[in-house]
Amino acid sequence: MNRPVLVRREQVLRGGQPRSFAIGLVVALTIGIVLLLGAGHDPIAVYERMFVAALGDPDSWSVTLNRAVPLGLAGLAVAIAGSMGLWNIGAEGQILAGAMMAAGVARIGEGWPGPVLVTAILVGGVVGGSLWALGPAVARSQIGVNEILTTLMLNEVALRLVQWLIHGPWKDPDSFNFPLAPMIPDHGRLPVLFGRAHVGVLIALVVIILFAIAVNRTAWGFELRVAGSSGATARYAGLSLERKTATVLVMAGGVAGLAGGIELAGTADRLTEGISNGFGYAGIIVAALALMRPSGVAAVALLFGAVQIGGQSIQTMGVSSSVSTILQALILFGAIGAGVLSRYQIRLIPGDPGGDEAKAEAS
Amino acid sequence: MELSGIWKRFPGVVANAGASLTVRTGSIHAVLGENGAGKSTLMNVLAGVYRPDEGVVSVEGIEHRFRAPADALTAGIGMVHQEFRLVPSFTVAENVVLGAASRILRRQAIEDEVAELAERFGLATQPDHPVWQLSMGERQRVEILKALWRDARILILDEPTAVLTPAEADELGVVLRKMADAGRSVIFISHKLHEVTGFCDEATVLRGGRTVAASLRVADTDAGELASLMVGSSPMTTERPPPHPVGDALLEVTGLCALGDRGLPALESVDLKVRAGEIVGIAGVAGNGQRELCQVIAGLRESTAGTVRLAGQDMTGVSPRRLFEAGLGYIPEDRLGVGLAPRLSVIDNSILRTYGEHRRGPFIVSDLAEAHCVDIVERFGVRTGPLDEPMAGLSGGNLQRLLVGRELSGRPRVVVAAQPTRGLDVQGVKAIQDLLVEAREAGAAVLLVSEDLDELLTLTDRLLVMHDGIVVGEFDPITAVRSDIGEAMIGYAAGVGT
Structure with missing residues (x-):
């Protein structure tokens, strides 16, 4: 047998x-x-609907691409840290922190010209996410506090902060008492490429490609990969791990924060509790499927996005x-x-x- | 106990090609073979870790098909692996009974039981001590106790002496003899011939996955015959290299002190000098500061006092990278954990030290990196698969050639080699030794730390002995008397004081 x-x-x-x-x-x-x-x-009908909704025409492609953006950036935020053997479980909180900072920038810069405001919002996202990762980064690199725990716990803190903002100081006076922040100004929104796809798709793709090149082809990335293979080997090769650990975690936070800024200015248009919608956790799966390689993140995120959009669409047919x-x-x-x-x-x-x-x- | 016609294939290799082994009750049976001869695979088949593709395992006449190590244990076969499988935070007694104690743990009763068992076989141990505090030799005794406590009648020891000091190895021999006398069988895997002739009764030699000599009586053979069976031709021995003129002192260590891993003093004022064109050996029982000395010289451990000079320049506390750039090649004791990055490709590993030189702007130029790698692979005879595949697939000897090749390729002025030939097969040992001699002839100052006294006596121009963190004696390897060196190693030499 x-x-x-x-x-x-x-x-x-x-x-x-x-x-x-x-x-x-x-x-x-x-x-x-x-x-x-x-x-x-009827399985055929369901599958057809899924496919059409996700990849059937340019319009559905544009929705899928928009969805792939936060998934891909969150995946990248996990994979960058993963290349060095670090676990960034905090992409969710970093996305929220990025979105908060971006929303704050949008409030301050209401009077700024469009291109300036859009750029400032995205930069705000990066800064917010980086700051959110700064604590775990310093704790890990200086005194060896496990980054898995710190990044994970900060997710909850970020969520509470968002809730406080939209229930309190940033609550939209015209929202009929719903916990919503006001819409960001129209000229602060991301320019549209086609259908609903916004320019964030290109930004995310460029960021992913840049990081893939950086990790695979540069001396910096080489050091990262050596450190990921074994800390003792990295010290033997003459690398100082403390600074590198901190930089990499902060960078990862910045990438996730960028996703928060893009979501704010590209799809959500206002700070909400659900603006991240679990993208940060999905990013862990994306990175794992991409075998922790930044180069694989884009393709996996696209598949993941299509599956999510398709899966949501069939709920309207009673599934x-x-x-x-x-x-x-x-x-x-x-x-x-x-x-x-x-x-x-x-x-x-x-x-x-x-x-x-x-x-x-x-x- | 009998194994016959065992075949086991792994992707790309046939580890066992019809190997067989018969072990008599109450004997110590050596299984000999070079690295890759299939010893470990055969033992893992016997211990139920691997399932053979073909072949029969029978114990006391009953045929078995082990599905898991637990099945083998039920049949009375216990194995002590090269890497210990102990829980560091548990005590000795807890580790011994781990997984087998079905009743409520009564600490005192178990400790007494383990102590009694240890006593019976002469295994010195402290049942209530946590394992992380123990030396490698003590940990090994815990592994042996584990098997004995489970009533193993056949005990397999996979290269047990690789982690032991010579004195501990002798002690182990006594313990094994007691077990054999008590009617248990011991299978002893090794490639150290003097141990086999020292305390084994019979020997089986494997080569290329096959049994080339079965159950030779050790009393009727000698080390030379066993060695030639292992390698298939006359044994290769490195000959003493011809004398070589020495130059200026390139490595000078003065008054060096450092702490060990547990924060206790490991080096207490070490002085030594290595001149251009000589190999200086350091002999000593493991754990007497040799490891820490190498680490401090290589910039991987902080010193608490004293200086390290490289070619006259003070290099104390300088980073490993600057030391390498200043001409220090370092072959660390822990190849895979420190010297190499197993998950990265062969190319990546070959440029670990020099990647800064293959840069254009921020990028590593892959052509330059590959050329550097090909250069090392060809010059140092590394047998590898595709260069861009992870390095972990290389055999032990080739890993070490890659590592040594990388360290020597830049023609360093000073070479520090810690246990560079440990665990390698005969050919690998010779290749590495030749490389060190070549480095010496090229005018490098070589510091060689080894636990193999024969190696030290053959290769070195001067031999220092370390004990308890200090250099306790210097010998001329040509005229030295072994027993004098041995006494110095255990601290009996004249003039050894504190």
């Missing part, structure tokens, strides 16, 4: 990843068919949100499986099922 085992590939498949991505997707969608049939839906969530998870699981398959292969090997072995032992 043959049984399947996972065997490590002699070499990671070159170009095998797109192929195994496709296989993983097909497997996931097949399982999804069973799920949808069980829930009483419950839980089924939709399961479907989204399935597709991402398929992709994770694909990542594994590009490094391992399934082989059928002759072997005895457990029963026989148990008997052999008993005899």
Whole structure:
């Protein structure tokens, strides 16, 4: 009798990843068919709707791209730290901090000309996110406080701060008592590229590419990767880790903060409690799927964005949100499986099922 | 206990190609072979860690198919791995019973039980001490106790002496003999021949995954025959390099003091000088300050007093990078953890020290980096796969060649080599030793720290002995008497005081 085992590939498949991505997707969608049939839906119609909503025409592409922006930047914020072996779990809080700072800039700069205001809002986002990461960065690099805990806990603090702002000092007097901050001025919004896609898509892409190049090709990135491999090796190679750890975490915060600024000026138009909507946590998944490589983040974020937009759209045809969530998870699981398959292969090997072995032992 | 026709394949390698092994009850059986001969794989098959692709494992006539180490343990086979599997924060007794104690832990009772067991086999240990406080030798005894407590009748020790001092290794031999006399079998994996001839009864030699000699009686053979079986031809021995004129002192250490990892003094005023064109050896029982001395010289540990001079210049407390640039090549004891970055590619590892030179602006020019890597790989005979793949796939000997090659490629003026040949196979040892001699001939000052006295006596021009953080003696390796060196190592030499 043959049984399947996972065997490590002699070499990671070159170009095998797109192929195994496709296989993983097909497997996931097949399982999804069973799920949808069980829930009483027409799988073909649901899948068609998902696809059309996410990638069917330029308009849906523009929505998907907009969604991929915060996912990609959050993923990058995790992956940059990850290249150095650090865990930035705080992208969520850094996005919120960036959005707060950006919203503050928008309040102050109401009278500024458009290009100046837009730039200032985005810079505000970067600064806000960086500041939010500064505490964990200093604590980690100077006295070795675990950055996982500090960044994670600060997420909650950022959320409370946003809530306080929109319930209190920044509450819109015209919001009929809803906890909403006022809209940012029109000329502070990000210019539109096509459909609903805003210029943040380009900014995010450029930032991701710049970081991918920096990590893979520069001496700075080399030092980062050495430090990520082993701290003792990095010291041996003559690197001082303290400053590098701090810079990298602050940079990661800045990248996530940029996402906050872009969300504020690109899609949300005002500071809300849900402006981050879990992007920071999704970013951890994005980075993991990209194997912590900044170069892989853009593609993963696009897939993730499409799955989210598609998944949301089918809720309007009566698919419950839980089924939709399961479907989204399935597709991402398929992709994770694909990542594994590009490094391992399934082989059928002759072997005895457990029963026989148990008997052999008993005899 | 019998293993026969064992095949085990890994991607790209056949680790065992029909290997077999028969061990008699109550004997100490050595399994010999070079690195990569398949010793560890075979033992992992026996211990239930790997499942063989083909072949039969039988214990006392009963055929077994182990699915997990626990199954092997049930059949009475216990293994002490090279890397210990202990919980540092638990006590010795807790580690011994870990996972096997089904009843409520009664600390005192267990400690007594473990103490009694240790007593029976002459394993000195303190059951109530946490493992992190123990030396490597003590940790190993805990691993052995673990197996004994689970009533293992066959105990596998994978290169047990690699982490031990010579004195501890001798002690281990006594313990193993007691176990054999008590009717248990011991399988002893090693590539140190004198240990095999010293306290084993029988030996099986593996080469290229096959058994080339089964159950030789050690009394009927000698080290030379075993060595030639291992390498397949006459054993290679490095010959004493011809004398070489020496020049100025390139490395001068004066009054050097430093603290160890636990904050206790590890170096107490060390003085030494290494001149151009000589190899100075440091012998000593592990843990007498050799490691700390190398680290301080290499800029990886702070000194508390004293100076380190490189070619006359004071370099005390200077960063590792500036030391490298000033001409210090350092081969650290911990290759994978300190000297190399296993997850990075072969190229990345080869430029670890010099990446600053392959830059154009902020970028590392990949052509330059690759050329540097190819240069090292070719000059130092590193056998590798694709250069842009992670380095972790290289064998131990090739990893060390890459590391040594990288450190020597810039023709350093001073070379500090800490245990550079430990754990390598015969060919690897010879290759590394030749490189050190070449460096000497090129006029470098070489400081060689080793636990292999034969190596030191062959290679060095002067031999220093360290004990308890100080240099307690200097010997001429040509005329020195081994027992004198041995006495100095354990602090009995004349003039050793505090």
